[in-house]
Structure formats: C-alpha cells, structure tokens
Amino acid sequence: MHASALLPLLLASASAIPGAERSAGLQKRCDISAAKISLPSNQRQLVAPAQGPSYIGLAIGTQNYTCESTGTSTNVGAVAEIFDASCLYGAPEFSYIQEIAYSVWKLVPPSADISRVIAVLQTFNDTLVFGQHYFVTSPSGTGISPKWDFTSAGLVGHPDAFVIAAKAGDISAPTGPADVDWLSLNKVQGDLATQIFRVNTVGGMPPDSVRRAI
Numbered sequence: 001m002h003a004s005a006l007l008p009l010l011l012a013s014a015s016a017i018p019g020a021e022r023s024a025g026l027q028k029r030c031d032i033s034a035a036k037i038s039l040p041s042n043q044r045q046l047v048a049p050a051q052g053p054s055y056i057g058l059a060i061g062t063q064n065y066t067c068e069s070t071g072t073s074t075n076v077g078a079v080a081e082i083f084d085a086s087c088l089y090g091a092p093e094f095s096y097i098q099e100i101a102y103s104v105w106k107l108v109p110p111s112a113d114i115s116r117v118i119a120v121l122q123t124f125n126d127t128l129v130f131g132q133h134y135f136v137t138s139p140s141g142t143g144i145s146p147k148w149d150f151t152s153a154g155l156v157g158h159p160d161a162f163v164i165a166a167k168a169g170d171i172s173a174p175t176g177p178a179d180v181d182w183l184s185l186n187k188v189q190g191d192l193a194t195q196i197f198r199v200n201t202v203g204g205m206p207p208d209s210v211r212r213a214i
Helices: 097-107 115-121
Strands: 002-012 055-067 073-084 128-137 144-149 162-171 182-189 195-198
Touching: 055 097, 055 128, 073 144, 162 195
Parallel strands: none
Antiparallel strands: 002 055, 002 195, 055 073, 073 128, 128 144, 144 162, 162 182, 182 195
C-alpha cells in the first residue's frame, strides 16, 4: 500500500562538494543564501538554521506502508523525485507550488510514470530535477534510513553527492492530519548536506484502517 505525498524540503550544507558549482545540472540555480524557513512558533522540535539553505527542493512521490493483521499500517519508507524549487523562492507561487504539484500528481493515472508530472512542473521557471529520495539499509546495519541522492541528476559525476540522515525533530503537520509530519534530520553519511528539513507537506498519510490482501 502507498499514499501519495508532496514533500517540500530544504537542505542546508556546511561543506561544499568539490566541483559541484560547475555541474551543468546546477548552473541555472538561483541565489537562496538569504532564504528563511518558516516554522510554527508553538513548538521546539524544529529549529530554523541560522544560515541559508544550499538547496530548496520539491519532492513528489509516495509514502509506503505495510498492512498489519490488526488493521493498522506501518511506514516502511518512501520513494520520491526531487525537483529544484530554488528559483521559485520569493515568487508568489512559492507559497502554494506544493498544492499545484499535488493536484497534478493526483491526476496522473497509476499506470503512468513520473515523466508526465516532470513535464508539467518544468513549465514553472525551468524546474530542474535534483535527484531522488528513497530508503536504504541504515549504516548501523539495522532498520532503514532515508537517503537523498543527487548523483544521477543534479550532481552527476560527484559520488558523494548524497546524504543518509537520521531524524532529529518531528511535529505534526500544522496543515492538518491528512499531511505527513514535518521533520528535521541530521547527516549520518554523505557530503550533500548536513541538515534536512521536510516541511509544507501535502498528503502521504495512510487510511485510518486497512485490510491485508488475501
């Protein structure tokens, strides 16, 4: 079972990937050094970083769940394509691009691939694909961990352009119970970023009850 999700994210990096600024896939990026993340004031789990982000991405994909015999579901990871939203920062549509993208995503038939969504999103200020988000075996060898991987798209030729991270903060989405939690995560491995924020989420929660297939 899966649930469609729109997962805007922000990646802050204190270390540069050598030669990354020359990558053809990133030459169109806009200056976001002064960008600020907006977080709810009535919580202490997520703390906005002092410095501006290295990347602002829009991740479209699915949250994956397994159905238990008790009628509940368990999250077993996610798969998403990450788009460069840097040049939308400061534009009017930045505040609702996740709603537009989610609406497009919901219209795509299950049999279609993500290329149709990419084609629509590219009409918004030459949106570029940064990379992919998925889960891998945790570095500890137990369980799974989220990975953001730019090695096959935005930073081709840079084998360390990824980050495997661990959750540091978690709040319920202030937009409502249908949207997956907002998170902050810290780097465990990789050179892509030192900190990740997943905010402004749309969808991705499982149904209240599930039934296992026979």
